[in-house]
Amino acid sequence: MTTGSSSATGRTTGVTAGAEPGISTYLGEESALRAGRLGTAGLLLSVLAATGPLMVVAGVMPTTYAVMGVVGQPLLFLILGVVLALFSVGYAEMSRHVHNAGAFYAYISRGLGPTAGAAAALVALVAYSVLQVGIYGMFGFEVAGLAQQYLDIELAWWIPALLAVVAVGVLGLLKIDVNAKVLGVLLLIEVAVVVVFDIAAIGDPGAQGLSLHAFNPDTLSGVGLGTALCFCIAGFTGFEQAPVYAEETSRPHILVPRVMFLAVGGVAVFFAISSWALTVATGPASIVGAAQKQSAGLLFGLTEDRLGGTFTDIVHVLFVTGMFAALLSFHNVVARYAFAMGREGLLPARFGRTNTGTGAPGTGSVLQSVVSLIIVIGFAIADDGPAGDPTAPVLHLFTWGGNVGALGVILLMATASLAVIVFFVKRGAAGAQLWRIISSGLAGLALLVIAGYTIKDFDVLVGSGPDSSLNWILPGIIALAALIGVAYSVLLRARNPEAHARIGLGNEAFQLEKRAG
Numbered sequence: 001m002t003t004g005s006s007s008a009t010g011r012t013t014g015v016t017a018g019a020e021p022g023i024s025t026y027l028g029e030e031s032a033l034r035a036g037r038l039g040t041a042g043l044l045l046s047v048l049a050a051t052g053p054l055m056v057v058a059g060v061m062p063t064t065y066a067v068m069g070v071v072g073q074p075l076l077f078l079i080l081g082v083v084l085a086l087f088s089v090g091y092a093e094m095s096r097h098v099h100n101a102g103a104f105y106a107y108i109s110r111g112l113g114p115t116a117g118a119a120a121a122l123v124a125l126v127a128y129s130v131l132q133v134g135i136y137g138m139f140g141f142e143v144a145g146l147a148q149q150y151l152d153i154e155l156a157w158w159i160p161a162l163l164a165v166v167a168v169g170v171l172g173l174l175k176i177d178v179n180a181k182v183l184g185v186l187l188l189i190e191v192a193v194v195v196v197f198d199i200a201a202i203g204d205p206g207a208q209g210l211s212l213h214a215f216n217p218d219t220l221s222g223v224g225l226g227t228a229l230c231f232c233i234a235g236f237t238g239f240e241q242a243p244v245y246a247e248e249t250s251r252p253h254i255l256v257p258r259v260m261f262l263a264v265g266g267v268a269v270f271f272a273i274s275s276w277a278l279t280v281a282t283g284p285a286s287i288v289g290a291a292q293k294q295s296a297g298l299l300f301g302l303t304e305d306r307l308g309g310t311f312t313d314i315v316h317v318l319f320v321t322g323m324f325a326a327l328l329s330f331h332n333v334v335a336r337y338a339f340a341m342g343r344e345g346l347l348p349a350r351f352g353r354t355n356t357g358t359g360a361p362g363t364g365s366v367l368q369s370v371v372s373l374i375i376v377i378g379f380a381i382a383d384d385g386p387a388g389d390p391t392a393p394v395l396h397l398f399t400w401g402g403n404v405g406a407l408g409v410i411l412l413m414a415t416a417s418l419a420v421i422v423f424f425v426k427r428g429a430a431g432a433q434l435w436r437i438i439s440s441g442l443a444g445l446a447l448l449v450i451a452g453y454t455i456k457d458f459d460v461l462v463g464s465g466p467d468s469s470l471n472w473i474l475p476g477i478i479a480l481a482a483l484i485g486v487a488y489s490v491l492l493r494a495r496n497p498e499a500h501a502r503i504g505l506g507n508e509a510f511q512l513e514k515r516a517g
Contacts, residue, residue: 038249042180043242043259049183050238050329051267052135053190053274054315054322057197059138060235061275062298065291067460068228071284072219074276076232081268083446084236087413088264090420090440092257093433095243097423099252101361102340102504103243104412109504111419111426117504118489119482120412121346125337126481127408129368131237132330133375134401136161139323140376141394146316157394158380164327165376169369172331175358179332186325190318191270197299197315198277200306206283213284214276226453227460233450234406235271238329239263240413244336248359278302331368338364345492345499346485396462400474403454403461408478410451417444 038046064073091107100106102117104124109117140161147153147160171179202210213219242259246252281302282290291298304312339361342351355362379397420440424433454461455475464470493500 038180038245038255040255040258042184043245043249043255044262045184045187046180046245046329046332047238047241047259047263048267049187049325050241050333051235052322052326053187053194053270054319055135055138055326056235056271057194057274057278058299058315058319059296060231061271061278062291062294062296064228064231065278065287065298066295068224068231069288070220070224070228071214071279071287072216073228073232074214074272074279075217075220076228077235077268077272077275080229080233080236081264081272083443084239084264084268085261086439087417087443087447088239088257088260090436090443091240091243091413091416092260093436094416094420094423095246095256095260096253098243098504099246100340100504101244101247101336102344103241103246103337104416105337106340106504107243107416107423108412108419111421111423112415114493114500114503115486115489116415116419118346118492119485120415121337121341121503122481122485122488123408123478124412125334125341126477127405127412128330128334128337129371129405130401130477131405131409132327132334132368132401133372134398134405135323135327135330136164136372136376137379137394137397137401139164139320139327141398142316142320142323146320150313156380158376161376161380162373164324165369165372168324168327168331168372169365171328172335172365172369173355173358173360173362175360179328183325183329186321190322190325193315193318194270194274196307196311197303198274201277201281201302204306205280206286208283208285210280211284212276214279214287219284226450227457229450230403230406230454230457230461232271233410234402236264236267237406237409238326239267240409241329241333244333281306331365334368335361335364338367344502344505345496346488346503399462400470403458404474404477407451407454407458407475408481410447410454411478414444414447414451417441417447 061073064070070076094107094110098106098110102109102121102124105117105121108120137157140157140159143160143164144155144157147155171182205211239260242256242263243252246256249255278298279287282298294301300312300315303315338347338351339354340352341347342349342353342363344352351361351363351367353363354360375397379394417440421437421444424430424437430437458464458475459466459468459471462470462474489500489503492503
């Protein structure tokens, strides 16, 4: 199978999928990610860990019910599953042609050119970074709460948060297959606990019985529908990371598409059932009121009633370990984006090197740890400031980071959908890839609508109020990242046209240089 890869000059060459040599063939082992480290299971667990099942069930779902009042949340997860499956059709096909740890920006560069690719690279780096750092706030807050409740020890939230930064940083320097095992164990236990709750809720329904009302299309009405989509799509974040690990699998053209579809389908069904189980446990007519009253405590209250205090204690602990798994998953993704960018000149060359012993992108991993430390310390200082709500800096870190990051990922998916279309049209493959082009177009339009609602209702998502300057400052972070990427690309094209032309090519650019030499 010929992939028709791009070259540094005409950006069109023929490379056989699955047979291309790694960059290490030409530049030495420390310049390449290690191939063959991940199989289907390891790759699937690595990307699913970022979804944080308990974070979504205990946090996102009650918040969506409480704030937006949309009872049909289970149906929203299924609708989003269809949209993201359509997106995955073209995105997965691109993964057969392009094996690059830069994923989003590599695909966008192949379709829309190096300048668009550079902009996407900065957006991806910022979006995944703030997604990860935001979780540190909630992680520290929850661990401090557990220490107070079970050990009678008072901890400032930033102490466990900083310890988590160190632990994640250390794991990020290890072999990716070691990370996959850690993520896999934590994820499987987390999923098992949610499944137990789902079974208990369905087996012991609320006053309205085993009602399917939450799947009624009539429940999808009202002004909160668009914003509810924004909340729910955050639960899928992670599936799109599969191509980031393409260079570390033995058969990326097979494993990456397989894992993406398994992840999208599994997440859609799992979250649809779990959000429905919440409505069954309270009754569809009572779910909004219960969520407004108990907020993030809704799941824990329901497990207490049905499964007892010991099980609820376990859920509390696994809520924390699930966040840790998500932290590690996002950390690994950011490190690999930094590696890809360093390899192609979008970051200093030292980022494009891996540790000789483990094959991990060490410099990128350290960068993300340093960024996390700086931001957590900054919010810790704010926590020690003037009297007020002591939890505000923690909750701000979580909500600001989560929503800014989600907006960036949504925009990247929409742009990648356009890039898929242009990529195949330019190659003269529009006829052969027609259904993938149509799927990408439909998904891109749907994602743009969701992005529009995200920007329009940003005050609701972060609780800032309609007149707050945060409503444009926070989304502006993504816009600023894109502009910086464009500006740097223009500068690079003027100073080093060959390096500019290599953006998005990954290993192939170096292979071409070696052949030309």
